[in-house]
Amino acid sequence: MNSVVCLMLLSLSVWAVEGKWCIGWQRKAGDPETPLLPCNFEEYDLDKNGSIEVAEFLRVAHGYGHEGTGVVFAIIDSNDDGIVMMEEFQQNSYRLVNLHLMKKC
Numbered sequence: 057m058n059s060v061v062c063l064m065l066l067s068l069s070v071w072a073v074e075g076k077w078c079i080g081w082q083r084k085a086g087d088p089e090t091p092l093l094p095c096n097f098e099e100y101d102l103d104k105n106g107s108i109e110v111a112e113f114l115r116v117a118h119g120y121g122h123e124g125t126g127v128v129f130a131i132i133d134s135n136d137d138g139i140v141m142m143e144e145f146q147q148n149s150y151r152l153v154n155l156h157l158m159k160k161c
């Protein structure tokens with residue numbers, strides 16, 4: 057499971073290619089102290105403007121650290137524009153559920 061996660065991350069973003077951060081993220085993801093992410097779009101969209109910016113995501117997902125949060129965000133930001141719209145969230149959040157990072161709604 058962990059190696060699959062790692063491979064997915066490596067294929068997702070250039071800055072994840074450095075193995076140390078991939079390993080660090082795995083440790084975080086498996087840490088029982090790190091709570092599962094909420095599955096509701098509204099919980100991330102703090103300013104209620106209909107999109108999730110990286111800063112908003114960081115505030116909700118702070119348990120994963122700054123770098124780990126960047127990876128998790130990249131998984132749902134499928135067009136890589138730094139913003140997650142409702143449609144992207146709905147299309148991609150299942151990936152986080154499958155990775156045991158997000159609660160199932």
Ligand SMILES: [Ca+2]
Nearest residue numbers: 101103105107
């Ligand atoms: Ca917002």
Ligand SMILES: [Ca+2]
Nearest residue numbers: 133137139140
């Ligand atoms: Ca996007």
